[in-house]
Amino acid sequence: MFDSATFAMHIDSVDDAETNHDKGKSLERLSSYLFNCIDGIEVRETNINGPAEEVDLLLWNAKTSEVFQPWDNLISVECKNWSRPAGAHLIDSFAAKIRLKHLTTGVFIAANGVTGDFVNGNDQNRGAVYRLHEHLTRDGIRIVVVRMDDLRDIYEIKEFIELVKDRYCKIYMHRVF
Template sequence: MIPLGNVLVVDDEQASFEMYRDVLTPEGYKVEWAADRANALSKLHGSTWDVVVLDQRLSGEAGGDSGIDLVSEIVPTGAKVIVATGYADPAMIDRAFRDGAYDYLEKVPTLPALLRIKVRNAAEAIRERRLAALSAEDREKEIRDLWNAVRTEADHHRKGKLLEDLMVLLFKTVHGFTHVETRRKSRDEEIDIFIRNESSETFWVGEQSQYVIVECKNWSKPVGPSELVVFRDKIVNRGGRCRLGFFVAVGGFTEGFLTRSATFRKDDVLVVPVGPNDLEELVLSKDRNEVLKTLHARAVMSGNGH
């Protein structure tokens, strides 16, 4: 299975590493530390890394800015380099990009939020590249491996990321649902998966839903009606450009969720519940478009909208 994201932090201060680790581990990344140039090069050639967070002022023989000298050595490994700096000197930034750095990160009060975004973007670029290179056979194997990992992963954060990755890959196998983004955030809400509906098929065109959003819950317990209400609000808040959502719950749904769904029968918004058995069917199916239509029809007939 293609890893969620392996991050190497190259920084001579343990406190800095611990801060990066504490921010990134809950996001589902595996984070390791290299305190100096020699250790960094050893780890780089000993494992595969998706992202390297590199301190500009890493101490070394060349002085306090020797970290920047590592950029050109890291880039050929295929990892995305994010240079962390206390002061965004234009000359340093220009050199970093010339040497192949992916981005830079200023050590400002908003660093944790910026770190999450920049590492996520870098890791997703790497993962997209690897997924795009898969053959059809390998892609299907990746889907099955992800589903097995979702069912067995004990860490809550990694399980959530695995589930999102699984759903992204499943939807991308359906024609017209290939433009997918994850974890779209605003000040008051987060959307797990955001899909541009570019299908030319009459069935999906007829939904008159320019976008489709997906909620992923990796809970072991069933999801209740309050979560349904919150998700429907996310759909409604899209300015009329979204009328369709899929609610994916590994632990299934309570009777209250399904009962509450029936109260929306006169609404134009449709929420399609996707439980564990439905996920299994999607993973194993050779025609996921038809499976999604079947789930859609079931939601309509249950009085969940339309």
């Protein structure tokens, strides 16, 4: 059950983290809290270290929530609590993890978003936004991007669900935010 005071505590923990380790762990805990509050979604594993990859969160999707019905039963979540936007190489790495497991959907939670501006016609640097589009059109991999600014605007779990639904739909229009 979503509790706004607990959620605010998690947001503060992310904002107050100082070391790289604490930054990463606090964002993972915040993400775990949010996903565990959604009916039919359960965080099954955290920090899975495989031989070729690491997965921050692995979700079980029972497909009881309408928004998550078209998604895979397993959903990978990548958390990046960096002071700068995440680059294209991180999107490529995350897409490779999804593809390796024969999945099609993932959530990329990047505190400061991702690089690139494909939506506004400025694709000169071919940043992460461009790569999101490429992975969708080439491999059918759908990656939803969530920023800390998005999360700071949430006061009820239904707002997070609407955010995810909005981002999922916008992938098909080549928009990330």
